[in-house]
């Protein structure tokens with residue numbers, strides 16, 4: 061009798077079902093995400109992107125066609141010069157202009173916005189995310205949204221009522237649902253002065269410029285965020301878009317966008333959920349991000365393999381806060397992922413076991429960057445890998461040679477894990493986790509005659525017998541030797557660690573000696 065896999069209870073699958081149910085049958089479903097690239101896109105922002113990708117993937121696996129769009133809102137105004145940026149005075153001259161006009165003072169991209177966009181665009185495919193990017197500056201400047209803007213102007217009073225419902229003081233009488241970047245000075249230091257009821261919008265700017273622009277031929281007019289959002293839902297036919305806590309608060313931009321979308325643009329609000337914040341644990345003052353205190357996807361990928369990054373997000377419900385660790389918990393995260401992988405490749409035999417299996421299996425499937433492997437991948441315990449790397453001073457080739465059982469198709473993933481592990485050891489691992497082998501050409505550290513004798517006897521024992529019997533059995537010989545030399549085990553271990561790594565403590569001694577290997581270990585204790 062074969063046991064059937066139960067229906068998935070994973071949040072991505074549940075959301076996908078909800079989208080199909082609420083939006084009805086469609087040729088394709090549009091899933092959206094987006095951000096203003098006014099600074100480095102941090103790992104908290106990434107949570108939105110990957111949440112959408114997981115839902116889009118779940119929809120596709122149900123046989124639906126999916127369009128996954130990512131909107132770069134780079135026609136937003138440059139409000140504040142980030143503190144960590146160089147050339148502050150130069151950047152200040154760009155305040156109130158669209159971000160897309162701000163120069164890239166860190167590199168050679170066409171703008172500051174483009175730099176932030178590119179930094180993320182090159183990393184996303186590494187974690188299996190390839191959305192269709194929509195560049196809002198280009199959209200606005202080519203007047204693509206002319207009718208959307210006109211619709212807002214026509215519904216000025218409706219929108220005003222919707223926004224006022226959540227404001228402590230009502231919008232001014234001369235408020236218009238549009239903002240203008242002055243065509244003379246590029247700033248939004250403007251005031252709309254009138255609308256001709258069709259395509260003509262008049263404004264005046266603090267710089268003295270006044271003119272009437274035609275919505276169909278101007279790059280100057282933009283909708284304020286709360287109106288821009290529902291206008292674009294309609295434009296792209298958005299079926300699903302999650303949002304952070306800030307937008308999902310009572311009377312927040314999601315609430316008003318829902319209303320405006322429905323009443324002004326005739327678009328049913330997309331299915332949504334709220335995602336929570338990400339905390340960072342460990343790595344204080346060491347995160348090397350070019351953006352200072354902000355942790356980017358790039359920083360996380362230096363420590364975690366792409367599938368482990370996906371696992372962190374796929375394994376947590378979007379509405380619960382969690383921490384991305386750079387401290388010793390990194391090891392635990394890798395161990396959890398490996399365990400999940402072993403579970404996936406161990407088929408359950410009872411219905412009850414199947415239920416538990418399904419949860420882990422679905423998380424594992426969604427954690428894969430692309431296809432799910434057909435057979436159990438090569439596994440190496442992360443702690444063991446860190447030790448091997450330290451014994452070999454970070455030489456990954458030497459570690460692979462030592463292990464000797466990594467097949468051609470397993471090399472790429474192994475190398476990636478080893479690079480992450482070594483980066484973590486060097487940059488974030490706690491001091492007492494780190495070690496390097498003593499140079500065997502230097503003399504043993506100073507110690508008493510009897511102690512030196514005992515250490516050297518261990519060297520001899522290693523040379524003669526280590527590796528010829530199971531570790532546990534061999535450890536008995538080491539204990540016998542300590543008794544024979546009359547040294548307490550705690551004292552003896554300290555001496556041996558000093559001789560091996562110049563520290564008083566280290567990884568569990570017997571297996572550590574085996575990991576170092578007979579030749580090297582014996583040489584260090586002679």
Ligand SMILES: [Zn+2]
Pocket residue numbers: 242243244245246247265266267268269
């Ligand atoms: Zn101006």
